[in-house]
Amino acid sequence: MCVKYTKKIVFIAVAFALLYSCSTKKDTVIRRNWHSLNTKFNVLFNGKESFKKGVEAINEKYKDDWFQQLPIEPIKFIEDKIIISNSGMGAGFGDSNNEIKKATTPFGIAEEKAVKAIQKHGMNINGIERNNQIDDAYLLLGKARYYEQRFIPAIEAFNYIIASYPFASLINETKIWRAKANIRIDNEELAIESLKLLIEIKKGQEENLPEEIKEQAHTALAMAYVKTDSIQKVKEHLIKATRTLNNKDQGARNLFILGQLYSAENKKDSAVLVFNKLVNFKKAPYKYKIHANIEIAKNTTNDSSRVALLDRMYSLIENRDNKKYLDELYYQVGVLHEANDSTHLAMNAYNKSLKYNGGTKQKTFTYEKLGNLYFKNSKYLVANSYYDSVLQVSTDTLNLRIRRIKRKYKNLALLIKYENLVIKNDSILKIASLSKTDQEAFFQKYIDNLKKKDEEAAQLKLNQQAFGNSFGGNSLQSKSKGKWYFYNSQSLSFGKTEFIKIWGNRKLVDDWRWSSKINTTNSKDSTQVNQKSTRYDLASYIKTIPTDKKEIDTLKLDRNQALYELGLIYKEQFKDTTLAIQRLERVESLNPKKELILPINWHLYQIYKSKNNTSKASIYKNVILTKYSKTKFAQIIQNPNAIIKEEVEVNEIEKTYKEIYYLYKGNKFEETVSKTDEILPKIQNSKLIAKFELLKAYAIGKYKDKDAYKTALEYVAVNYGNTEEGKRAKAVIKQLSK
Template structure:
């Protein structure tokens, strides 16, 4: 009986196994493989896919200062990942399982999709009987898409569309195929397929909201690649109207607002950002950034007060701590627009001090502070801020137009800061030199008292920061539960003692006789008795009067060098402010100061000429005439005097020189076109009509080179010799001589 029972059980199991074959089209077989695919293999694959998607979202960092990408993903164009699946993986092969431990989540998802297709596909007589296989192919394509294997992804999507036209995921698959074509720069093909989905079949209204939203988002991506901006706006508008996928819809709305802002359609931009900022269903990061963009697109009128009030409320909200950097910054920008400069500076500094900050954000903040300082004519401070911009700029944005502009602007400020520092330093030293001995001593005694007081205050602050507690035996916050009453068991007591020791003794090496400042006194001597008085502690050189008195220059040549360097710096500052920054006030200040401080007349001509020009620009005719008369009366034969007498003459000479340059270029083009004889003829004609031009040596060398191209070696050498002798001190003469040496070596 028992044997019969075993046979019966075996027969039933065998019957079930046979009936569940992928080759047998039965109800049991179809449902068995569909359930196994969905709730076993595909479930695990989809979970891996979702984990991979989460990783991508976490790694992707949006730069809200630029237009966001519609799809929040960053592909590495230089590195296409290759799947590392091994033959037999997913089929119980232990070695394959071991090798697949390093697979990404998308690779695992692909592995599960492949396993579902290989083990559970029921393709009987050309028809797929397992209704879950189209899901497996879609998962396979999406996994390949995110590993940047776009061609294999297209193959997976095409297989679904060709073989499962009635599948419930057919429309989603078409959208994914279109997105993949966009990544392959096949935007036109993507647009055509999406148009067919949305328009040609006239079934858009019948499509689920999720599918319509995805389709319009993909269309916007495609048109963005083709720079058809109006179509991008059209499809983003349709996508955000649906608003089913909260994350993607909020992103679409934000991008739409950014596009309106770029097109200077501020009203439309404000409307979009206001709606997004107030939309509670949208993710919080987009709502906060929408408030910032709303402020950016607000004019400097009464409406800016309302927007500023809105930003202040957000700043007060403790939930917005991680957005404080950008909120403070934008509040500062609004204050700049309202001419509340000090308020703006306070906000910008708070933005820099905010905990959650990034370098790119800081470049804008430092730039704003630099611009404020520049407009206030505080050029040294402005240069320091622009330096900070360039310091925090990463290589990714180093060649950005804005950064290049700041770099050019800062170049002049760097030179200016150098001269300003020279003037300040040399003036200070020369003032000390001019003091009497008693005045120097009194000055430095006050200075030493000041730094001693500052040092004491700093030490006291350090002691206070230790939070010593009420007693040596108390348990400190960092005691890690130690309850011993001995002094060295209490970390706070030890820290306090260390600070107190350093205040009295300074930094001492742990060694014998550590109290002694001069160990050499012990050499050759007997050990001191206990009653001997301790050696004095070495005094800080900063507190010694001799440290400063000895540093004051005594030699006349050193003092003259300081004075000359200071005067040269003042002159250069005057020119920079006059020519580069067009700041007449500071140009006059530096040049007039130089005029008073100079000891001789070496620079009188240049100073007077430039002061004449600056005073003329600000219509101070009296002072302009005074400096003009110095130039005309004391230096009548100089070029400066000739320019003052005949200001238009220079323009005529410049125009003539421009014509000479133009003619030289025409002749040079003849040479480049291998018209050597014609070149020589034109040079002979032209040379006779010009005199005292810097281009004459160039024309002579060009003539010699042309002769060498169509005449013999003797004529060529003679022409070169003429250039080398006639213009020996010019670059062209030296070049001709060099060519002659090479020519002699050629037989």
């Protein structure tokens, strides 16, 4: 009985001892150590683990754009989302009377644990905190709020540490985090001032700072100077931050950004030195090292160095670990070959880059490179298809590079339209000129090739449906792997349906592909196949060949007009005189309508004159002087020393145009023409000259006859065909010709 009472007394004593030691009101060694241990190894441990998971998740989710300068801190915050504390207290715990919601995010849980540590284990006795882990709890609280984009509450937590624990071991780290939070809310000047005070060299202060703190401080200063666009200061602090490289992730990132800054300033040698340092940094994450190799290739200008770099690129390509970087590596190989004028090798490398599933942005650069190469070689149709691919792939429609490509694509659209028209009409006219027997032979060969392709495509589709997924596993694959296709009822049913859709309901006989083998019992299938069989009907193709002379003449006229327009586009818009000559000389040889003869000769004269080919230029010059001696074109040839120097400023030209335009609106048409004739010799190099010429033509049309009006419009249409004024003149001429 005595033993029983003794046990009770001991149990009660132990309970009271535990309760006594848990109290945060009395400052004793037992209480301090108990609360400190519980804070460090229980509450804070769990909070820091959750915080670490949150940071790891951000790093995994964040995708760097290697075509742009990387941000120093790899985290993307939502703009204008700054949450202000409503607590009124430095720590910012909120109103304890309100219902507290359970945290679900890693940073929310970390903050929750930090608050719990402060509230349950804080031993603030007579204004002095006796638990040496509470400053860690406040730092965790501020950092968690920082990553949740609650910068002002984070600053409150950091300020509380600095004010309450001025001699804590983590005070320097806290000051750096407070500076970063200030940078995020555009208080970069305050951040710079506080960080300079931290690392200021005064009585050997900086030498006493741990290397890790110095790295963090200089990195934060670089962040602040990025916001102020002080690039030299950014470089200065990145250089200091990368002296020791204790933090392998941030150190590698700082080196990469430093190299990018040198590259942007065209200091290629300095950039290469920095990127080489990164390549040789053994602890650096691999993504930085592989992109540093690519940047070295980008920044090398020495021809002899490119050979060694190509060897390096190919060795990286052969490394299996670099599979996910192959699109970027092959692209850079293409750039190196292009720099060496090895166009064929460059195209080959760019096409290989496209084969690998890399980033969308990389594809846009590769498509653009291929488009530019074809454009340079005057293969505009092919170039346009690559520019179209850029626009199809890209999602960043506001990007200046994409907008420039879009403009280039639109400029090529009219050229493509006319080139396709010429190809189409040439083909039709060629077939129309054949004998009946030759026409039938031509289309029969076409039908035979079409059948072969259709059969191959259908067989390939059936093979893919039947066997293609036996290795990958989709909805058609049997759950029992390795079994034959025909044992899978779902795959069999799907394949049968697709076969009937393509070929109709065929009997199981030899030569099942022939239309005579169709099972006509199924009227729906029969209709489908009959519609399909018209693709193989020779008579249906023969019917499409034009036989009417008027229709054939229209095809010729349209083709000739397209060739003329192409000549103008190549001459004026693309400055491609070779193709301009080809198109214009061809249309000249095709007996064009008389309205085109003068402009064709005029443009060919101008082209050959610019190429200093006097013999050729004389041929077209003589045509104009003999057959069109009274035209303005002949006058220009006869008076080559006319004043063409622009003698008035652009704003004065605009003012003059307005004055003349008001004369036209006031029905003073003759005065409009005379005033225009006065100004035209002085503004030959002005962009507004087409406006004056069109206005003059309109005025002539108001008081002279139809022929004079038409002649004036033709001059505008010929000389300024690609301008808005030229297009309007063409439209009016078309109306007058009806």
